[in-house]
Amino acid sequence: MWNELLSESVFMLPGGLMLSEDRRLSEAELRPLTGYEEEWLARHRGTPSAPAVTRLLSACLVRLDDVTRSQELVRRILVGDRDFLMLQLRRMTLGEKISAVVVCPACSAKMDADFKASDVQIDRHPQTAMTYTLEFNPGEGAGRTVRFRLPTGADQEDILGLDADSAVDVLLIHCLVDDGGEPLSAEERIAVINAMEQLAPKIDLELDLTCPECSHAFVEPFDTTAFFLKEMSVNGDQLLREVHFLAFHYHWSEADILSLTRERRRAYLRLLSDALRQD
Numbered sequence: 001m002w003n004e005l006l007s008e009s010v011f012m013l014p015g016g017l018m019l020s021e022d023r024r025l026s027e028a029e030l031r032p033l034t035g036y037e038e039e040w041l042a043r044h045r046g047t048p049s050a051p052a053v054t055r056l057l058s059a060c061l062v063r064l065d066d067v068t069r070s071q072e073l074v075r076r077i078l079v080g081d082r083d084f085l086m087l088q089l090r091r092m093t094l095g096e097k098i099s100a101v102v103v104c105p106a107c108s109a110k111m112d113a114d115f116k117a118s119d120v121q122i123d124r125h126p127q128t129a130m131t132y133t134l135e136f137n138p139g140e141g142a143g144r145t146v147r148f149r150l151p152t153g154a155d156q157e158d159i160l161g162l163d164a165d166s167a168v169d170v171l172l173i174h175c176l177v178d179d180g181g182e183p184l185s186a187e188e189r190i191a192v193i194n195a196m197e198q199l200a201p202k203i204d205l206e207l208d209l210t211c212p213e214c215s216h217a218f219v220e221p222f223d224t225t226a227f228f229l230k231e232m233s234v235n236g237d238q239l240l241r242e243v244h245f246l247a248f249h250y251h252w253s254e255a256d257i258l259s260l261t262r263e264r265r266r267a268y269l270r271l272l273s274d275a276l277r278q279d
Contacts, residue, residue: 011085014125024128032263036259039239039258042236054074079155083202090224102207106218107211123204132147132149133148144180146180147178148196151171176192203224207220243257
């Protein structure tokens with residue numbers, strides 16, 4: 001994975017954003033979350049992942065190659081690339097170690113699952129075109145070519161609230177650029193979906209676990225983006241206390257404190273706590 005790491009804040013996207021047939025944006029620069037993003041997440045608990053990711057990346061993505069960030073740009077980024085960037089934001093904000101609690105599907109016991117961000121598999125698929133084609137029945141009289149693109153953040157946002165089957169249907173409609181003149185059959189739909197899966201970059205993590213209570217062995221798919229959003233959204237009260245503590249002793253404004261990164265804010269808190277103990 002870490003061959004995509006160019007520096008502590010610059011990364012190579014596993015897929016890339018095709019602006020045109022001959023221009024792909026692939027070098028992403030991020031800044032860490034500040035108190036402003038933490039405060040937004042705390043106030044918007046329960047916001048679905050797609051719009052929450054758009055909100056965070058719109059704030060923390062500095063650039064893609066030489067293109068500065070915008071909400072429209074962020075929404076055009078492929079789903080796998082957005083997950084990749086969120087994984088890097090998590091690493092920059094909270095560090096390498098990820099500690100999760102998993103429920104055993106056999107006995108419902110809770111168990112700890114610890115791993116590192118570097119354990120997450122990154123399936124790289126650098127994009128080579130804005131759209132892709134798939135031929136059905138080549139060489140036959142009824143043969144035709146279907147053209148499609150890969151799902152983006154905007155597509156994720158557009159299918160919010162739909163059940164699983166409807167979401168797949170709408171997503172396929174959005175990504176199907178040309179159906180070749182007639183509706184896809186069930187088999188053709190599956191073929192297009194499989195092709196999209198093979199061409200898209202992906203963030204993949206499956207935890208191989210054994211329950212300490214009942215010894216049941218199982219594999220748990222893990223959504224790193226959803227987990228990071230949940231980690232950050234539960235800290236609203238703690239953030240408020242930290243802002244109050246710094247403002248009370250240093251007489252800084254709320255805006256000044258919220259503009260600090262989490263790491264910097266907590267460094268000041270440690271220094272202040274040490275100074276108060278010495279007094």
